[in-house]
Amino acid sequence: MLGSMTRPKDPVGPGLAALAGLMADETRAGFLLALLDGRAWTAGELARYAGVAPSTASEHLGKLVTGGLLTEERQGRHRYVRLADARVAQLVEDLAAHVRPPAAERPRTLRESSAGSAMARGRTCYDHLAGRLGIALTDALTGQGLLRQDTGFALTDAGLRWFDSAGIGLDRTGRRPLTRACLDWTERRPHLAGTAGAALCRHALDAQWCVRIGSERAVKVTSEGERAFAELLGIEPTALH
Amino acid sequence: MLGSMTRPKDPVGPGLAALAGLMADETRAGFLLALLDGRAWTAGELARYAGVAPSTASEHLGKLVTGGLLTEERQGRHRYVRLADARVAQLVEDLAAHVRPPAAERPRTLRESSAGSAMARGRTCYDHLAGRLGIALTDALTGQGLLRQDTGFALTDAGLRWFDSAGIGLDRTGRRPLTRACLDWTERRPHLAGTAGAALCRHALDAQWCVRIGSERAVKVTSEGERAFAELLGIEPTALH
């Protein structure tokens, strides 16, 4: 071992440091977390959100786009940016999940608490559902034998049939995994992500099972949604509040 | 949206930036990648490995330990450090997996190639098996209906029985998932990680199905291992070279 100490450095090292460096700034980290809602933000929105000058935000966005974490779309005088893909979203989630523990409790204002409780009830997490709503769906799928969590995280054959009979199409052609466990920030437990999670979220919004609250990430279940979730997954409406 | 622009910043932002900052230095990134072999290194070994002064390495290790990514163990005049746990290993792997694509090809010396091919054949990845060996095992488990990859990543009931009958105990009490997909650097495909992957690796080393080459991460399959893998999983010996 001592003789081979001068071995060539792992070429991944610099790349890893560069990738981490993109997220190692508080402002850029704030951008990425904001963009976790899966939607496109303009440069100005992000600048105001993070409390920095537009010129500063512009420089940060340039780095994030060049680094492949964001994609941009120019429309007239606006520059819309969004997370490059689901893999980037997952990466940010994974990092963020690692952060939570030390955060612990902290003083909350009333406004924060109420906004927080709406978020805690139900929200989108990139392209799937999270919060108590996401957990309730994941638990129901598991309890009905449609999703297996005890030996990993995968849909069962019955689960495949359920999606089919519910009219929720699953695109299994891409390289993205069908299911994936995403650690829920508020519930501290995994909820359904991946292609299946995205399809379920998309269908729930399309079918008005839940609707976005304002233009925020938070969503709330409609009465129609309560009926659908009860009928299809045996979820009691009280579990959604 | 415009009115709520002054919303309180996500408290995760600073934490995320700090965590990423720990990996955003080339030297520290090199440390973490080296430590991905799952073993304990001394401060001096890491310093020589990365090509920095001992004092510099000491400062880096202090940050990594304080940040919770490493744990240390003092023995006499030595300071041994290792990755704090499997979650940290996973985090580093995930980041590194995101880096590979842009790396592309580059000139290789003969020494690198031969060392590389031994690593490519089989190696440990923190506490489980990777390289062609890891892929062969994962594929065989999948082909035999013991591991399900098409709808996620989970052991089947038959898979649970296989581990039991092979005498490989699975500790299912911890919070660590039983199975997890870990993207293989050289094969670009997922191999088995998690509690089951660690148990399989541990058993393979204990039973001398494979042995470490020198004190490196690379491992090679023994003739006894070839027999065991053929009998238990139907793997042809040629798939292991």
Next chain:
DNA sequence: TGAACGCTTCGGCGGGGACCGAAAGGTTGC
């Protein structure tokens, strides 16, 4: 006990990067 060794602390140096304001380039709408 003294010498060799591994690690840490400290002072100092140098480079990189985050930030802003001012000015300029495009786009939209009156």
Next chain:
DNA sequence: GCAACCTTTCGGTCCCCGCCGAAGCGTTCA
């Protein structure tokens, strides 16, 4: 065409941090 708007580029400042060598502390071994 002109004004309002969003964004970008540029110059300049400041601070943080990675690096080293020297000195000091504790351990090991002769």
